[in-house]
Amino acid sequence: MRCALLLHPTVTRKTAMAAAASLASSPAVSLYCRLLASRMTVQSQYGGFLHTARRFASTTTGDDSGASKPKIVHYSKLGMDGFNDVKYNTAADEFLENLEAKLDSLDSAEVEDVNYSSGVLTIETSSRGTFIINKQAPNVQLWLSSPMSGPHHYDMVTSTSNGVETVYWRSDNDEHDLKERLEAELSEVLDDSFQL
Incomplete structure (x- = not known):
């Protein structure tokens, strides 16, 4: 499962938290996705939600398999x-x-x-x-x-x-x-x- 899909705005909080709990320890996903999932799981215990991560993930492209992303530099x-x-x-x-x-x-x-x-x-x-x-x-x-x-x-x-x-x-x-x-x-x- 792609990390960006996990944080997509149409995914419910309950579904995202359940997926985050299973992804947090999975070696098959990128380090970024595991860290994000771990943070989401911890925040769910305190009733918070990682809105900034949702915005950040929506700007990423491609899959999280470690492939290089396009870089725009000014x-x-x-x-x-x-x-x-x-x-x-x-x-x-x-x-x-x-x-x-x-x-x-x-x-x-x-x-x-x-x-x-x-x-x-x-x-x-x-x-x-x-x-x-x-x-x-x-x-x-x-x-x-x-x-x-x-x-x-x-x-x-x-x-x-x-x-x-x-x-x-x-x-x-x-x-x-x-x-x-x-x-x-x-x-x-x-x-x-x-x-x-």
Whole structure:
């Protein structure tokens, strides 16, 4: 019996609990199905029911025999893979290091300190406060905390033209560009044009 059928919304609770009790110890079903059946059996003793498991199981496909399932991955939503993703880490480090170098080369009393360490760039200004831009590897994003416009999250977006790949950092809220946001805000802070 497939585990997904066990949790199908049309199966009655009584039938599901009876099947769960017999499946919990059966070596012929997948580990996921046995664990789920065990949990359902325990919850039935306390009068509860595993609604979240019913929703999860309804999204699975195929049988539970261990066959590989199709995997859909969104680049900006890789989860912990972002810690090891060379493309993301290279692009994020290059962006932050370029910004740090550009700000360090300025001769302005308005920028008091620029520090980049462990994926966090801190820009302290004398009149506007502190900008913080940091890597968020679990989300494959850069995050900006701006004293002028507040917090923003930026997804990594790539575009290829004539065989050249360009990386952009786009807001996950309204699609504005991180580079353009920083240029505008830092130009205002410096009271002069700032270009990355």
